[in-house]
Amino acid sequence: MEFVVYLAGEIHSHWRDEIKERASEHRLPITFVGPMENHSRSDEIGEEIIGEQHNSIFKDEAASKINNFRTSVLMNKSDIVIALFGEKYKQWNTAMDASSAIALNKPLILIRPEHLHHPLKELSNKANVTVESVEQAMKVLRYIFDQE
Amino acid sequence: MEFVVYLAGEIHSHWRDEIKERASEHRLPITFVGPMENHSRSDEIGEEIIGEQHNSIFKDEAASKINNFRTSVLMNKSDIVIALFGEKYKQWNTAMDASSAIALNKPLILIRPEHLHHPLKELSNKANVTVESVEQAMKVLRYIFDQE
Amino acid sequence: MEFVVYLAGEIHSHWRDEIKERASEHRLPITFVGPMENHSRSDEIGEEIIGEQHNSIFKDEAASKINNFRTSVLMNKSDIVIALFGEKYKQWNTAMDASSAIALNKPLILIRPEHLHHPLKELSNKANVTVESVEQAMKVLRYIFDQE
Amino acid sequence: MEFVVYLAGEIHSHWRDEIKERASEHRLPITFVGPMENHSRSDEIGEEIIGEQHNSIFKDEAASKINNFRTSVLMNKSDIVIALFGEKYKQWNTAMDASSAIALNKPLILIRPEHLHHPLKELSNKANVTVESVEQAMKVLRYIFDQE
Amino acid sequence: MEFVVYLAGEIHSHWRDEIKERASEHRLPITFVGPMENHSRSDEIGEEIIGEQHNSIFKDEAASKINNFRTSVLMNKSDIVIALFGEKYKQWNTAMDASSAIALNKPLILIRPEHLHHPLKELSNKANVTVESVEQAMKVLRYIFDQE
Amino acid sequence: MEFVVYLAGEIHSHWRDEIKERASEHRLPITFVGPMENHSRSDEIGEEIIGEQHNSIFKDEAASKINNFRTSVLMNKSDIVIALFGEKYKQWNTAMDASSAIALNKPLILIRPEHLHHPLKELSNKANVTVESVEQAMKVLRYIFDQE
Amino acid sequence: MEFVVYLAGEIHSHWRDEIKERASEHRLPITFVGPMENHSRSDEIGEEIIGEQHNSIFKDEAASKINNFRTSVLMNKSDIVIALFGEKYKQWNTAMDASSAIALNKPLILIRPEHLHHPLKELSNKANVTVESVEQAMKVLRYIFDQE
Amino acid sequence: MEFVVYLAGEIHSHWRDEIKERASEHRLPITFVGPMENHSRSDEIGEEIIGEQHNSIFKDEAASKINNFRTSVLMNKSDIVIALFGEKYKQWNTAMDASSAIALNKPLILIRPEHLHHPLKELSNKANVTVESVEQAMKVLRYIFDQE
Helix, strand or coil: CCEEEEEEECCCCCHHHHHHHHHHHCCCCEEEECCCCCHHHHHHHHHHHHCCCCCHHHHHHHHHHHHHHHHHHHHHCCCEEEEECCCCCCCHHHHHHHHHHHHCCCCEEEECCHHHCCCCHHHHHHCCEEECCHHHHHHHHHHCCCCC | CCEEEEEEECCCCCHHHHHHHHHHHCCCCEEEECCCCCHHHHHHHHHHHHCCCCCHHHHHHHHHHHHHHHHHHHHHCCCEEEEECCCCCCCHHHHHHHHHHHHCCCCEEEECCHHHCCCCHHHHHHCCEEECCHHHHHHHHHHHHCCC | CCEEEEEEECCCCCHHHHHHHHHHHCCCCEEEECCCCCHHHHHHHHHHHHCCCCCHHHHHHHHHHHHHHHHHHHHHCCCEEEEECCCCCCCHHHHHHHHHHHHCCCCEEEECCHHHCCCCHHHHHHCCEEECCHHHHHHHHHHCCCCC | CCEEEEEEECCCCCHHHHHHHHHHHCCCCEEEECCCCCHHHHHHHHHHHHCCCCCHHHHHHHHHHHHHHHHHHHHHCCCEEEEECCCCCCCHHHHHHHHHHHHCCCCEEEECCHHHCCCCHHHHHHCCEEECCHHHHHHHHHHCCCCC | CCEEEEEEECCCCCHHHHHHHHHHHCCCCEEEECCCCCHHHHHHHHHHHHCCCCCHHHHHHHHHHHHHHHHHHHHHCCCEEEEECCCCCCCHHHHHHHHHHHHCCCCEEEECCHHHCCCCHHHHHHCCEEECCHHHHHHHHHHCCCCC | CCEEEEEEECCCCCHHHHHHHHHHHCCCCEEEECCCCCHHHHHHHHHHHHCCCCCHHHHHHHHHHHHHHHHHHHHHCCCEEEEECCCCCCCHHHHHHHHHHHHCCCCEEEECCHHHCCCCHHHHHHCCEEECCHHHHHHHHHHHHCCC | CCEEEEEEECCCCCHHHHHHHHHHHCCCCEEEECCCCCHHHHHHHHHHHHCCCCCHHHHHHHHHHHHHHHHHHHHHCCCEEEEECCCCCCCHHHHHHHHHHHHCCCCEEEECCHHHCCCCHHHHHHCCEEECCHHHHHHHHHHCCCCC | CCEEEEEEECCCCCHHHHHHHHHHHCCCCEEEECCCCCHHHHHHHHHHHHCCCCCHHHHHHHHHHHHHHHHHHHHHCCCEEEEECCCCCCCHHHHHHHHHHHHCCCCEEEECCHHHCCCCHHHHHHCCEEECCHHHHHHHHHHHHCCC
């Protein structure tokens, strides 16, 4: 039995690589998917495909359509969602992806530094599990496969 | 025919009063509901009901359960959700409420200052309508009742 | 027991008034709702609320968001949908509203002139009932209330 | 991970072949499905299977049942729907297929010539992405597989 | 709190009147709805509304569309479904209505003479309660309102 | 706006009366519903309606059908479910009712004595709020109606 | 792409073998599933597994549970349902299976001899396609795989 | 065609091994999944992953989140659920898992010793099949694969 895990959130660090390497080391039968990790391409994708837009709002609108399309396609294929909140940016799209996972009945692991517990308290309460590090999330994933 | 509108988001300003007054002036058949607007009571509600907690994380956990319960009860009764993003705080619970509205097929109006367009682009793309002011949101609400 | 009926489709003729009058004559306990019937206001509503747009595509985008919001709010409240196809325009939004009704499990009556049977054959096959006139649709509605 | 894409809309041009060739060139792991592309067989399929019908309306009714059956089977298997609107015909079944995709939570790409933006504005607003050419739709598909 | 009960099945006997009278005697807050009880009008309703049909199959097709429309509208409004199987006819539409109730999560009471237990065994197993008489079904309904 | 609250669980104590009295004192717009509170009638209801059964298993089967029917009808009408676990009995039907509430997206409050925290940990984790007394549950209910 | 087809209905004739052979001849990528075709074993399965029952009603109850379990497991795995109505028996379980298919959004082909059109009219109206022979049903299945 | 079966309930006996062996003997194409069977690790998993907790309630809370996550992931992948109730413990999580299976439309077999029929009567009534031994459950599973 194979699993697909969608890795939502922060795209400027290397946490996805860390998860993939560990899963590979433990030979977990998991395929990882996620958003475009090249931040500037993610912002430019609307203009890249449908051409230059009138202003930055329309540029954002065009990009968000294609990013949401990608997220929707890949999250539909997923069995599990892991969402990581970091220090930078507003990360409202991460909150949205995490909420979509809950709505689609995809079990959700939230990763956030401890000091963000207050602003994330409502979302954390809806997640299945909240942890503070990629390593802990990895242990939760591995627990699925343990028999004893 | 009567409607229930859930007003999600910012609780330290008076935007909900403004909406209620305008709806009352135009005699719109709408009942407005929303979160606890007293910010400190919202944060304290867990300890208020189940007693003092071990630390601030557990205090937040206790409060978030009761706030999420309230939101869930009231949003289930709603026909429309309006979510306002302001300047302060992380507002991840607002992003979560807006996403829940989308998941529950509750038509959603997003209000945000123009300069927040970039971090809100994915959520804005999923909302039915995004506007920049309470006044514009009010016009969208009124349009439902206009015959011509 | 009261019913809400959403009247989708053609907004340049007076078929909605005819239905409302007949329902009133027969004292049917029905509230009728539907789209903005003032065609130009429907097209202008985006700019009316959020201001002038860069070009006609963005003007249409702005208007369609608010019209879809209205349709979604009112169709969610409806027990039945009647969709009328006429001679003019592409009427793709009527096809979309009719399909939404099917998806939301709202029983659907389609009204269309007989000669449009070929292009409407797939949609007609999914509707509950297809008729050729407002008068026939009215008879279908009245049949719900008849005991014998 | 493999994907199934349903190609709805226009059956008298060769846009499906173009998409399949490009996907093949880029070795995308996609299986494409769609309606019967032989227009006259699509119209005749009812009589082909259940025999001659009384008139053209019943002939259409018989054909539409079998075409809708096929569409329903194949769309249920799909992860993504692409719907192309062209210049000819009423294309109400394309609007219906696009709306079904939305209702089934299948991410939807709309392809239409720019000048059709007005009649398609409401449907375009509900689609995930609207583009003007097969080439652009292809770029959106490819973006799903890009890591950076 | 008021309830709506859909009474499916046999239309040539007076079991609906018996239920309504008993509910009235016990002042139960229930509105009863159901199919057209005039059997010949139910069979003729297609031709009555859309005109004479080519043969009895098309006449049946036309009638069944309008009868299914009525059933769908009224069952959607119902909290409970009671389906009675009698001695006469194939009663496949009763089996279909009972199955629809199950699919729509409407609690279902089946009434059938004891000797029909064998052919109804699978459907009976899916119903909430199976009884042998209108009087027993009535007792089940009354039990909802009893406090002790 | 009125609410319906289903009170699941223990039927040999008077906790439902306590809740109803407090809600009445605070003039909360709530209608309370729940299971048959007469324990022996609840056990006998199958034989009461369909007659004596062959043995105690069939007697239980007959009763459980009618009790589940009642629960299903009343829970469908409810906006909120409160489930109380006490000291006596296996209470597996309470666990089932609480799980049904979760599945039906009805916000759920669990009441249990503190020392039962271990066997209830998984269910408690899925409930919206877990408290230790009727008084605390009452405070959670009242919080829905507070504006500040 | 492979398909699973559930073959509901009549178990005393050899129509399933006919369908399987034809599908095999045309190398259609279809796996066929269905009910226990040994009629007496289907009736005895309850007593076979849980032992002798008190009377024929309880024997039927025991068998129907296991038959419904099997049907539910296999129909959940299916992409398409074909239901055949024959001359013998009440066939209410066939009507139930066909209705379940509709409720589960599994495209449905109904096979029935022409003279049964009247009692099956409502169910036929809800099916995607109604045909009169196994051969015609087979042609509908094959049409899914034809490109032109 | 392969099946996944989730084995819920009692983790201190060897019933899962018995089922797996028998399935293997009969070469049934079934993959079995289930909860962590090491009881103490199941209780400790919260502290194992996120560190020591303040008291036993928080320890339980932490463990239940991760156990519920595991159950949710594996049950979503399952086609069938078998839940075994034994003599020891409260087993409220087993009742919850069984109820989740029902809510997710996963066919459910309940195994319980006969003398537990009374406290399990409501849950048993909602299960597809209730048996008294692993051997009987195994026979129900095998019946799915029998052709005659």
